[in-house]
Amino acid sequence: MLSLFTIYRRKLRGAGLNSGQVTLTFDDGPGPATCQLLDVLDRHGVVACFCVVGSEVQKRPQLVCRMAATGHKIVNHTQNHVHPFRISAPQLHAEIDSCDTAIGSALGIRDYTSAYFRIPWGLVTPAVRKTIRSRDLQQLMVTHYDRDARFGAQDRDRITQSMLRSVRRRNGGMLVLHDGCLSTPTEEDRTGWDDCPFNRSWVPESVDQLIHELKADDFQFVVPGQVRQRTRTAA
Ligand SMILES: [Zn+2]
Secondary structure, eight states: OGGGGBSBOSSTGGGTOOTTEEEEEEEEESOTTHHHHHHHHHHHTOOOEEEEOHHHHHHOHHHHHHHHHTTOEEEEOOSSOOOGGGOOHHHHHHHHHHHHHHHHHHHTOTTOOOSEEOOGGGBOOHHHHHHHHHHTOEEOOBSEEOOGGGOOGGGHHHHHHHHHHHHHHHTSEEEEEESOOOSOOOHHHHHTGGGOTTOOTTHHHHHHHHHHHHHHTTOEEOOTTSGGGOOOOOO
16 A cells, blocks of 8 residues: 555556666765766766756756766756655645756756656655646656665665665666755764765765676666667576
8 A cells, every 4th residue: 555655666567667677766966976976877878867956956057967968867856855745736836846947957948847756755645646647747666765865885785785686686676876965964974974874975886886786687777768668688
């Protein structure tokens, strides 16, 4: 029953994927780790989905240009990362519009309209469902989430291995990691920076290892819109 109200999907089909396909999705950016993450993806020739927050797009518009120029999907993740339980349908429309405006101004495109959306916290309330439907947005699902945003670099290997196990068990998956952080670190956070969840610098290294291992296993990295164009030959 729970899956009806969240974006979590147990099966690949529920996330719009075929067997052998993996989609990497990154939430809450662009942040300080995003540039290095784009370097990793470029090096591997892999495209991913960036679920960007409008307020962060306004801070780092050049990274959104780079995402678009290198073929990544830019996904609307609202302007202020609103909690779905605290927002009405009209407010959510306004949040999506503002995020679209931020993306459009970064890309130099007037009246930019997102095709893809991910609700913050992954919770799909009736207002969220109604809004998505009325705007004809495609909601991005998740097959595996390790609560990476709650952990720092010391948990990098554990989270990476857990994602690898999930993909191998399901023969694919839509994974989520956080390249951005919406909290401002305090001096106290900085003293334990390696283990601080606000420190996202470990994410590019984790992704480097994930891609390396999953490519060796013959998985294909896809983004929505190209899922049906690619099929994996039987291993
Ligand atoms: Zn988020």
